[in-house]
Amino acid sequence: MGVMGVSIQQEVSAIVGRVLESHDITHVVWVAAGGSFGGFHAANYFMERESKAIFSSTFTSNEFVLAPPAYVDEHTLAVICSMRGTKETCEAARTAKELGAATIALYVEQSDLTAVCDQKIAYESIALDESRVERVNSSIALQIAMALVNQLEGYAEYETAMAAFDVVDAVYRKAVAYARPLAHCWAEQMAGEKTIYVMGSGPAYGSAYIFSICNIEEMLQIDSPTINCCEFFHGPFEVLDKSKPVFLLMSVGRCRKADERALAFLERYGGCNVYVLDGKEIGLNDLPDSVSEYFNHILFSPILNNVYMRALSKATSKDYMTRRYMWKVEY
Amino acid sequence: MGVMGVSIQQEVSAIVGRVLESHDITHVVWVAAGGSFGGFHAANYFMERESKAIFSSTFTSNEFVLAPPAYVDEHTLAVICSMRGTKETCEAARTAKELGAATIALYVEQSDLTAVCDQKIAYESIALDESRVERVNSSIALQIAMALVNQLEGYAEYETAMAAFDVVDAVYRKAVAYARPLAHCWAEQMAGEKTIYVMGSGPAYGSAYIFSICNIEEMLQIDSPTINCCEFFHGPFEVLDKSKPVFLLMSVGRCRKADERALAFLERYGGCNVYVLDGKEIGLNDLPDSVSEYFNHILFSPILNNVYMRALSKATSKDYMTRRYMWKVEY
Numbered sequence: 001m002g003v004m005g006v007s008i009q010q011e012v013s014a015i016v017g018r019v020l021e022s023h024d025i026t027h028v029v030w031v032a033a034g035g036s037f038g039g040f041h042a043a044n045y046f047m048e049r050e051s052k053a054i055f056s057s058t059f060t061s062n063e064f065v066l067a068p069p070a071y072v073d074e075h076t077l078a079v080i081c082s083m084r085g086t087k088e089t090c091e092a093a094r095t096a097k098e099l100g101a102a103t104i105a106l107y108v109e110q111s112d113l114t115a116v117c118d119q120k121i122a123y124e125s126i127a128l129d130e131s132r133v134e135r136v137n138s139s140i141a142l143q144i145a146m147a148l149v150n151q152l153e154g155y156a157e158y159e160t161a162m163a164a165f166d167v168v169d170a171v172y173r174k175a176v177a178y179a180r181p182l183a184h185c186w187a188e189q190m191a192g193e194k195t196i197y198v199m200g201s202g203p204a205y206g207s208a209y210i211f212s213i214c215n216i217e218e219m220l221q222i223d224s225p226t227i228n229c230c231e232f233f234h235g236p237f238e239v240l241d242k243s244k245p246v247f248l249l250m251s252v253g254r255c256r257k258a259d260e261r262a263l264a265f266l267e268r269y270g271g272c273n274v275y276v277l278d279g280k281e282i283g284l285n286d287l288p289d290s291v292s293e294y295f296n297h298i299l300f301s302p303i304l305n306n307v308y309m310r311a312l313s314k315a316t317s318k319d320y321m322t323r324r325y326m327w328k329v330e331y
Numbered sequence: 332m333g334v335m336g337v338s339i340q341q342e343v344s345a346i347v348g349r350v351l352e353s354h355d356i357t358h359v360v361w362v363a364a365g366g367s368f369g370g371f372h373a374a375n376y377f378m379e380r381e382s383k384a385i386f387s388s389t390f391t392s393n394e395f396v397l398a399p400p401a402y403v404d405e406h407t408l409a410v411i412c413s414m415r416g417t418k419e420t421c422e423a424a425r426t427a428k429e430l431g432a433a434t435i436a437l438y439v440e441q442s443d444l445t446a447v448c449d450q451k452i453a454y455e456s457i458a459l460d461e462s463r464v465e466r467v468n469s470s471i472a473l474q475i476a477m478a479l480v481n482q483l484e485g486y487a488e489y490e491t492a493m494a495a496f497d498v499v500d501a502v503y504r505k506a507v508a509y510a511r512p513l514a515h516c517w518a519e520q521m522a523g524e525k526t527i528y529v530m531g532s533g534p535a536y537g538s539a540y541i542f543s544i545c546n547i548e549e550m551l552q553i554d555s556p557t558i559n560c561c562e563f564f565h566g567p568f569e570v571l572d573k574s575k576p577v578f579l580l581m582s583v584g585r586c587r588k589a590d591e592r593a594l595a596f597l598e599r600y601g602g603c604n605v606y607v608l609d610g611k612e613i614g615l616n617d618l619p620d621s622v623s624e625y626f627n628h629i630l631f632s633p634i635l636n637n638v639y640m641r642a643l644s645k646a647t648s649k650d651y652m653t654r655r656y657m658w659k660v661e662y
Contacts, residue, residue, distance in 0.1 A: 027386075033561065033562065033564070033565040034562060034564075034565020034566045035565065035566065036565075037562065037565070048388070048400045048401070049398055049400065049401055050401055051401055051402065052401050052402045052404075053402075055358075055386040055402075057379070057388065060559055060561040060562050061561065062532075062561035062588075062589050063532060063533050063559075063561050063586060063589065066533065066585045066586050066588055066589060067380055067533055067584070067585040067586055067624075069379045069380065070379070070380055070381055070382055070383050071382065071383045071384075071386075073383075086565070088561070194525065194526070195525070195526055195554045197554075201393075201394060202394050202397065202398055212556070213558075213562065213565070213566035213567050214565075214566045217556075217566050217567045217569060217570050218565075218566035218567070218568075218569045219569075221569055221570050222570070223526045223528075223554065223556060223570060224556065225543070225548075225554060225555065225556035225557070226556070227544075228391055228394075230364065230391040230392065230393035230394050230419070231364065231365060231368065231391050231544065233364070233365075233662055234364040234365020234366065234367075234368070234417070234544070234545075234549075235365045235366065235544035235545045235548050235549035236544050236548045236549070237549075237656055237657075237662070238548060238549045238550075238552055238654060238655060238656060238657065239548050239552050239553070239554060240656075253398070254397045254398040255394060255397050255398055257393075257397055258393050258394065258397060261662070264662075265656075265662050269656065269660075293398075323569060324569060325568055325569060325571075325596075325600065326568075326569065329600075331564055331568070331592070331595075331596050
């Protein structure tokens with residue numbers, strides 16, 4: 001419960017309701033950059049699988065500014081996320097607004113973004129231990145998606161999903177304790193590796209992407225291609241040998257079969273540098289089966305950021321808070 | 332001109348017309364795996380920028396099979412591509428069909444895919460020198476997208492774009508001759524590198540993706556992360572130093588600004604392993620400005636596959652026709 005006993009689920013639902021009072025929404029665009037962009041994957045994946053009436057798509061901020069989709073108008077809801085007001089994300093909010101879209105800002109610090117958007121929802125940074133999992137950006141985006149579908153078309157599992165958000169933080173805390181020693185071993189083994197592949201599919205793909213570009217590349221300066229498990233067999237698998245470092249996310253839900261197929265191949269042709277983190281290990285099955293698929297990202301991402309990335313930071317003696325370019329040079 | 336003097340543009344337009352006679356289309360899904368999946372990027376990029384009425388999205392085949400989008404029904408056109416009938420792509424065609432979608436197969440060899448789909452269009456492999464550029468999969472998909480928008484909503488530049496397809500093969504042949512010596516130098520320098528980043532944005536992103544996963548990873552077994560130029564500044568740029576190999580595609584059109592921003596940073600903080608291939612070098616400005624943005628992929632991809640990949644194959648003494656897993660082991 002947050003301020004005045006209102007849960008984040010209720011706050012989000014009320015804001016979505018307010019948008020729908022004044023807008024006949026047929027499209028939703030999720031716009032952000034980097035980790036915030038990847039954080040929208042769960043919401044977009046949900047929309048694609050559960051909405052028949054609302055067209056949902058993600059855009060990296062600068063592409064949205066430079067070449068916005070033709071359909072954006074007053075029937076579009078633009079959900080735009082930036083922790084501190086990333087320049088091109090603020091610009092994207094202005095673009096959405098100028099095109100007539102309803103706009104919701106997701107933010108940690110107030111900025112131009114919150115000034116421009118019609119509505120705003122504060123979120124808590126995934127990187128802080130004290131943040132609650134149901135209040136990080138990807139959770140709030142997923143709640144927006146679920147509220148939108150529920151209010152416009154009906155989503156039979158809406159109450160179940162909202163109840164799952166009530167318990168997901170506790171599930172996460174248990175998973176942190178479970179994963180820490182495993183992450184330590186993995187990180188010790190990875191120290192010195194120059195490239196770490198990250199694989200995932202469907203509802204977990206966004207977590208794989210963020211782990212690659214934000215955690216491994218940005219924070220630790222190690223090369224990290226992200227591979228969709230389905231795409232693996234149509235190109236990337238040819239690089240595999242027994243030395244190749246691969247981190248595989250095994251999702252729960254319908255796309256698990258794709259992850260299992262990748263796992264079987266990695267087990268046969270990969271070696272001891274293949275690491276598997278299974279959604280079954282980190283508590284996804286503690287959530288009801290009818291909604292757990294949509295929570296893959298919600299549990300994988302904080303575990304990867306706060307357990308595996310930190311362990312690798314320690315093992316490589318690279319302080320994950322240091323940057324050489326970000327916030328330091330012009331770009 | 333093909334059989335009986337009918338151009339591929341006319342053939343595609345007629346097939347789209349036939350689909351629209353029997354289906355009220357509101358959605359289009361582009362479904363394939365690997366290079367064929369990446370090959371749909373140009374069509375989807377066009378649809379997003381030019382269609383107000385038709386919702387367009389791409390799916391890798393196996394995700395489409397395992398967790399198809401909720402909206403797919405008789406109002407969806409599914410365009411499904413596989414050179415020889417990739418197993419999960421045939422399965423995806425069956426899924427689309429079962430959900431009631433209109434289906435068009437793009438194919439080189441007849442297979443289950445062509446047996447399942449309502450309509451079929453033969454394409455020519457991008458990898459063969461004798462193939463005509465306007466008849467490869469990405470060109471035909473783009474023609475489908477343009478015909479669809481033109482016939483349903485009107486596309487003012489339709490005739491201009493179709494005329495551009497008439498000359499694009501000649502533009503490509505000139506670009507091959509131009510790029511060969513440059514590719515030779517680049518490849519000599521890259522020989523021995525273990526990781527090559529490929530960067531691109533907007534209309535060229537699909538070409539960057541295919542160059543990474545099909546050309547560099549699959550054919551040459553070199554690690555190759557793909558980075559969107561817009562996303563570069565929100566994570567991946569921290570890996571950059573003067574030693575890092577990067578291949579940057581500079582697109583023509585609205586997203587060029589994003590590529591120029593990346594270039595400025597690469598020039599300042601990267602070193603002599605940064606290589607730039609500019610759409611301006613390979614003839615994109617020989618096409619009318621009103622449509623050239625949509626032809627980035629159409630020219631970049633065959634140049635990358637047939638000039639740069641082959642040069643790197645030669646420089647690394649890795650025969651690009653050899654595979655260790657594909658078509659050889661169970662997966």
